[in-house]
Amino acid sequence: MNLSVYTIGTCCEFIKNELNGLYPDREIHSLTDLILFRILGIQKHEIHLEKEKIINDQQISRIAEIVKDLKRHKPIQYIFGYTEFFGLHILVSPDVLIPRPETEELVKWIIDDHMGKSLVILDIGTGSGCIAIALKKNLPLALVYAFDVSDAALKLAKENAESHKLDIVFFRQDVITDSTKKKIKKTGDHFYDIIVSNPPYIPLKEKPFISLTISCFEPEDALFVPDEDPLIFCRNIAYFGLDHLKNNGIIYFEIHESSGHEVIALLEKYGYRDIILHKDINGKNRMIRCSKKNG
DSSP states (O other): OOOSOEEHHHHHHHHHHHHBTTBOHHHHHHHHHHHHHHHHOOOGGGGGGSTTOEEOHHHHHHHHHHHHHHHTTOOHHHHHTEEEETTEEEEOOTTSOOOOHHHHHHHHHHHHHHTTOOOEEEEESOTTSHHHHHHHHHOTTSEEEEEESOHHHHHHHHHHHHHTTOOOEEEEOOHHHHHTTTOOOOOTTOOEEEEEEOOOOEEGGGGGGSOHHHHTTSOGGGTEEOTTOTTHHHHHHHHHHHHHEEEEEEEEEEOOTTOHHHHHHHHHHTTEEEEEEEEOTTSOEEEEEEEEOOO
8 A cells, every 4th residue: 555645535445446356345335434433533424524634654554454454354353353242342353253243133132031130141152252241231130151162262251241340250161072971160059040152053064155254264163063963062052951951941042044943853852842933133043042841
């Protein structure tokens, strides 16, 4: 990028020209708006009013670095090191998945079902901690626990919780290797009212068809499951719930859009009841809820 003289208008043209063909036009516009806001403090509606404003060399260099990363398909959230989730500032890194709007829908479903209640909640595979943090923020009477197999993810999740001054208990655990051995860490004398998870659920065979921003940068072990056992996490979470949910306790989790009926059959096999398959904003079956019923 020529560092002679750049205005906001010519900067917009630079971003558009560099990203043209790599991203859809609508996404290029969104990325441009986001870059100008975060680097220059310019709101979207102000851009056309400030087109002739000159940008200093330091700002130009930073924008050029961001565009270079975007051309490698690095997610903008990783470039800036944070994102917004359920109205909350959440730190992210390549050690954790970038929170998605569908996960916000899952959180909203739980909050709408349990507003004002005193609960004990567990988030399995917490990653950045976004689910646990959003639930604790909006269900302040709840005791919230969360675990992950990744030490790096847990470190980031703790930072996120501390930044919002929220009391959440994080610990390291592997639901796959430990749930069947009943070695999940006990949380005092508690059984859980709610278990929530956004587990890996994408069959590995789908990797070639996934956006490079996801497949090349986000952690594979948080995305993909073996083709021969795509329900491995759903099964282990359901098994875990049998021993750790209260009677009438509820599991909520995200699922692959094509696996809804298989997940329902699995949950019925384990004795869960009141199973609800929930569509996301795009009309896809992406969330499920079920209840543990003893006797």
